[in-house]
Amino acid sequence: GEALSSKFKANTPTTPKTVAIIGGGLSGLSAAKYLSDSGHIPTVYEARPILGGKVSAWQDSDGDWIETGLHIFFGAYPNMMNLFNELNINDRLQWKVHKMIFAMQELPGEFTTFDFIPGIPAPFNFGLAILMNQKMLTLGEKLQTAPPLLPMLIEGQDFIDRQDELSVTEFMRKYGMPERINREVFISMAKALDFIDPDKLSMTVVLTAMNRFLNEDNGLQMAFLDGNQPERLCEPMKQSIEKNGGKVHVSSPCKEIVTNEDGTVKHLLMRDGSTVVADEYVSAMPVDIFKRFIPKTWSTMPFFRQVDELEGIPVINLHMWFDRKLKAVDHLCFSRSPLLSVYADMSTTCKEYYDEEKSMLELVFAPCSPLAGGNVNWIAKSDEQIIDATMGELARLFPTEIAKDDKWPATSKQGPQGKARLTKFAVVKVPRSVYAAIPGRNKYRPSQTTPIENFTLAGDWTSQKFLGSMEGAILGGKLAAEVIVDKDKGIRKPLKEIQQHIVDNAAKFTPK
Ligand code: FAD
Structure with missing residues (x-):
């Protein structure tokens, strides 16, 4: 988190670039913040009258805030925590006691907890928290659960990435984990992480989350923001962008990405008929909307074809x-x-x-x-x-x-x-929130670098080591900012390798 932020602050651009960013969710705002920290000149165009996208909120006629989602911040959100520090709004996070609370299925009204003991380092604190819970799993079941998860701690991300072809349920069967663990633990985990059931969810998602959370002592500690997100989080981001020479516009929907003959972006056509010209363009739109914006000249390129495999979950x-x-x-x-x-x-x-x-x-x-x-x-x-x-x-x-x-x-x-x-x-x-992390999807998440010279991608669904989450959105925006900062210095960040079967499928594809 911090290293990249420092790189941005220390940066002096060769030529300050104007950057048009489509989308004022956390990812677009993050890209703009870090570009403005780097001496570039971003402008965010948000379609709606409010910032925040999936963290947006508005007041009803009684003055009550209506939020798009109940949002939890985790200790294991390094880029988000770094952002709160930079914005000097750390006191807006209301940290809760370090534990997880589960409703008991057989006992209505009763709860059981995983309690994290202070001073015990990760991942042992999580192991101990589970072992100490007497209500959810028997000792035998606990011991059966551990061995399949050990390679994750030893081999790390490689092992995790390989499990993307399996659903949580398939992984459990393959490794002989007891069925009851599914009922007692994985259903609630899958629904909390991606709003879907474990027989639909990729095991990579559960393992990624566990790996991120377990690598830090306070990784699973949770915080609530102290109020509505647009005012308490998006507004200070906006102020930081504007203080450094950037701009943030709401009620500014983009209608079309217009391209030159060579495929580069010529300008953005806005819904009000105006055009936006910039040195660099960033899409920070959700994946389902971005699909509809892919210009015809890009639509046969494998890099953009792969995006078809991603879909938002309701x-x-x-x-x-x-x-x-x-x-x-x-x-x-x-x-x-x-x-x-x-x-x-x-x-x-x-x-x-x-x-x-x-x-x-x-x-x-x-x-x-x-x-x-x-x-x-x-x-x-x-x-x-x-x-x-x-x-x-x-x-x-x-x-x-x-x-x-x-x-x-x-x-x-x-x-x-x-x-x-x-x-x-x-x-x-x-109807379409974070991308559905069903098995086999991870490989289709595109890099922020695209094959188009003056076009970069941001968004929680782009390739980064966090899932579709607020942390993923902040990091995705940061990585997009880095692409542009590096490009200005003559360094081109590589495209994420595209799998052969995408190329094969793309070859079969005939444009409409
Ligand atoms: P978005 O927030 O979708 O932002 C995209 C923006 O682009 C939007 O503002 C949209 O209006 C704008 N846009 C679209 N089209 C155009 C256009 N043509 N022109 C201009 N602008 C356009 N994450 C967590 O980490 N913890 C949680 O507890 C958590 N709980 C959640 C609960 C719910 C119910 C939901 C829905 C999500 C939750 N998330 C949680 C996920 C988190 O909210 C998202 O991952 C994150 O906010 C996505 O940010 P983003 O900027 O990538 O996308």
């Missing part, structure tokens, strides 16, 4: 306000329920949303389409249907406080006697 973020304070847990909870992934009572965990009297649960609803697992296409259901189904899950998580009562549907103005009543809800559907 996810739904819920906010549910109750008429009273539920049993307070000042942490993220792994629901281990069929319909939900993680959730938190934001009225307890987050300063800006703090309320002593009433709870506001923020919940991630996943998997929510057959692509992600299960067989219900939740993303197409109405908000009321989604909230109603969620109440059933909450009745199990809060058995003494919440009841699902068909006589009083969750969204009605009354609730069951003596139980908490839902006073308000907000449903945010993200």
Whole structure:
């Protein structure tokens, strides 16, 4: 994290370059920040009236913040932590006790934890945390789980990358790990990491996460931002960019990347009909949108063909306000329920949303389409249907406080006697969020360097050692900035090797 940041700050450009960046999510803002730190002149063009993309949030008519996603920061996010330091906003991270909290499946309302003992170094702290938990796995099961994971610690990334062809479930069967581990641990991990079920998720994702988290003592320690992300995180990024001579424009959708005869970018055509000319161009759009922007002259190139293999996964973020304070847990909870992934009572965990009297649960609803697992296409259901189904899950998580009562549907103005009543809800559907990390996808993530001389890619889905995450977005943007900083010095960062079968497929492809 720090080394690259220092390189940017120490840089004096040969010729300061103007850089047009499409997309004002974390990745586009990160690219712009580090380019402006390096003496270049970036301008961010964000389509929507707010910055942040998947971390964007807005206020409803009551003044309540509605977030695109419940977001957790981990100790093992080196580039993100470095960014908070640089922006001098470290105090905005609300670190929670170092543990993981899982709802018990057989015991409604009960929780069990992985507790991390201070002073025990990684990865032994994680091993010990699991061994000490008596409720989830038997000692025999714990011992059966360890051997297949050891090569990861010894061989590292090579072993991890080789497992990309296997789903989590296939990996477990191959190495004889007990089925119950799937039920007890991997389902909640898969849903938290990529909003999908373990029979869909690539094992590389789980191993990458474990490897990143286990290499640092505090890797799995979690923090909540102290308020909404646009003001508390995107705004200081914007200020840093502008202080160093860059610009950030919202409500500026790009319509088309227009190319010259030789395939290089000529200009950006904006939706309002204007054109943007710059020395360098960066796309920091999500993968599904970028696909539609690939100019015709690039579309037969294997480098851009591979992007077709990546696809965003749907996810739904819920906010549910109750008429009273539920049993307070000042942490993220792994629901281990069929319909939900993680959730938190934001009225307890987050300063800006703090309320002593009433709870506001923020919940991630996943998997929510057959692509992600299960067989219900939740993303197409109405908000009321989604909230109603969620109440059933909450009745199990809060058995003494919440009841699902068909006589009083969750969204009605009354609730069951003596139980908490839902006073308000907000449903945010993200039909295409992070790319679906199903088996075999990792190799298709393109490098930030592209075959096009004046065009660079950023985004959480580009090739970098973190998954589709906030850390991945920050790092992807940083690597894109490095491509441009190096190019200005006559150094060309290599393209990521493209697999032969992509070339073969591309040869078969005939442009429309
Ligand atoms: P995006 O945020 O998608 O940004 C792309 C931007 O490009 C958007 O602002 C979009 O409006 C803009 N754009 C698109 N088209 C155009 C155009 N034509 N012209 C101009 N602009 C355009 N990550 C974690 O690390 N921890 C978590 O706990 C976590 N939880 C999550 C929960 C949910 C529900 C979701 C949805 C995501 C979560 N993530 C989490 C993932 C994280 O939010 C993303 O990985 C990250 O924010 C992606 O950043 P990005 O900049 O690559 O893409």
